[in-house]
Amino acid sequence: xxxxxxxxxxxxxxxxxxxxxxxxxxxxxxxxxxxxxxxxxxxxxxxxxxxxxxxxxxxxxxxxxxxxxxxxxxxxxxxxxxxxxxxxxxxxxxxxxxxxxxxxxxxxxxxxxxxxxxxxxxxxxxxxxxxxxxxxxxxxxxxxxxxxxxxxxxxxxxxxxxxxxxxxxxxxxxxxxxxxxxxxxxxxxxxxxxxxxxxxxxxxxxxxxxxxxxxxxxxxxxxxxxxxxxxxxxxxxxxxxxxxxxxxxxxxxxxxxxxxxxxxxxxxxxxxxxxxxxxxxxxxxx
Amino acid sequence: xxxxxxxxxxxxxxxxxxxxxxxxxxxxxxxxxxxxxxxxxxxxxxxxxxxxxxxxxxxxxxxxxxxxxxxxxxxxxxxxxxxxxxxxxxxxxxxxxxxxxxxxxxxxxxxxxxxxxxxxxxxxxxxxxxxxxxxxxxxxxx
Numbered sequence: 001x002x003x004x005x006x007x008x009x010x011x012x013x014x015x016x017x018x019x020x021x022x023x024x025x026x027x028x029x030x031x032x033x034x035x036x037x038x039x040x041x042x043x044x045x046x047x048x049x050x051x052x053x054x055x056x057x058x059x060x061x062x063x064x065x066x067x068x069x070x071x072x073x074x075x076x077x078x079x080x081x082x083x084x085x086x087x088x089x090x091x092x093x094x095x096x097x098x099x100x101x102x103x104x105x106x107x108x109x110x111x112x113x114x115x116x117x118x119x120x121x122x123x124x125x126x127x128x129x130x131x132x133x134x135x136x137x138x139x140x141x142x143x144x145x146x147x148x149x150x151x152x153x154x155x156x157x158x159x160x161x162x163x164x165x166x167x168x169x170x171x172x173x174x175x176x177x178x179x180x181x182x183x184x185x186x187x188x189x190x191x192x193x194x195x196x197x198x199x200x201x202x203x204x205x206x207x208x209x210x211x212x213x214x215x216x217x218x219x220x221x222x223x224x225x226x227x228x229x230x231x232x233x234x235x236x237x238x239x240x241x242x243x244x245x246x247x248x249x250x251x252x253x254x255x256x257x258x259x260x261x262x263x264x265x266x267x268x269x270x271x272x273x274x275x276x277x278x279x280x281x282x283x284x285x286x
Numbered sequence: 287x288x289x290x291x292x293x294x295x296x297x298x299x300x301x302x303x304x305x306x307x308x309x310x311x312x313x314x315x316x317x318x319x320x321x322x323x324x325x326x327x328x329x330x331x332x333x334x335x336x337x338x339x340x341x342x343x344x345x346x347x348x349x350x351x352x353x354x355x356x357x358x359x360x361x362x363x364x365x366x367x368x369x370x371x372x373x374x375x376x377x378x379x380x381x382x383x384x385x386x387x388x389x390x391x392x393x394x395x396x397x398x399x400x401x402x403x404x405x406x407x408x409x410x411x412x413x414x415x416x417x418x419x420x421x422x423x424x425x426x427x428x
Contacts, residue, residue, distance in 0.1 A: 044294045045295060208313065214329055217352070221350070
């Protein structure tokens, strides 16, 4: 049986941990709200852009833009994978899940594959698994701005157009709800336009200056938008996952404190009883 | 007869309301859009978007834009869109000085010269739009 003092020390440290995890839980909750709002606010732009690209694709006779150009993906080909994780840990199983998901895809791929990591956790994991890292980005902060993702988008599109890679994917954690985040893989390049179903069919639009130039201006922006959205989704996932993890940690600490308090009282009681017996036996010995 | 105007950026829905008329900085000149316009999709230059609502005129500074026009709706997509009334003139002028300094010294942290030039143009636009707004305010027009 540990001594009274030893147990008291452990109760103290469990209390300290509980305070920290509880603070982190509240911080994550407020950051989550912001991240969730940002994710929702970015959706209209993306949807609109999807629609316009679909309109354009309907007008243009086929693959006359380098970002749309399909390549033979049945053959072994060069792939680039953008893997988005968080910079900081203590976010439950979030990063582990995303990384495991990405690694499974990487192992299954035949041919060359490189990754671009966004977030420190992903970089560390890829390094450990000896996956070649083409580039690394981090520090988008709590409020990622659209301009933050432009260098990443530029890098990815330039390399694709130059023919370094035949296909570019992005792996990130999609925010479904506070309790569920799911790692997903989306093909970024070549761009696959959605079907032209929404609104007015593309061929009724007058494109200025002409469809070709509009497409040329919009496709790079489309890629940047998709990446920006993935960053926002990852951020929301990170904060919600951290919030839940910290909530569990706080509850565990509470339980631990309860258990320790119980054994502390037991030890104290035992000590008192022992002392009483000692006094009693001492008195009767006289 | 009104026209729905929506201005969206990757970061937010900047504006959404019914207006009477929209003037957008098309890449080949300014485009005026009234209700029942023929379907049109055009790239936009960096510039000033003006619209009239209930006889009052307001403006947005638009960068990196694209417009989709339908008979009942105008959707503007832009990388950034700032309402003239919300542009902080002092801040914009400070940004211009910084951009100019960056260009003169040929050094811009973490970016190249073309980024500095784009930044300068952007701040100049913001200043122009904000100054005009300050000068004229939301005016009544028939």
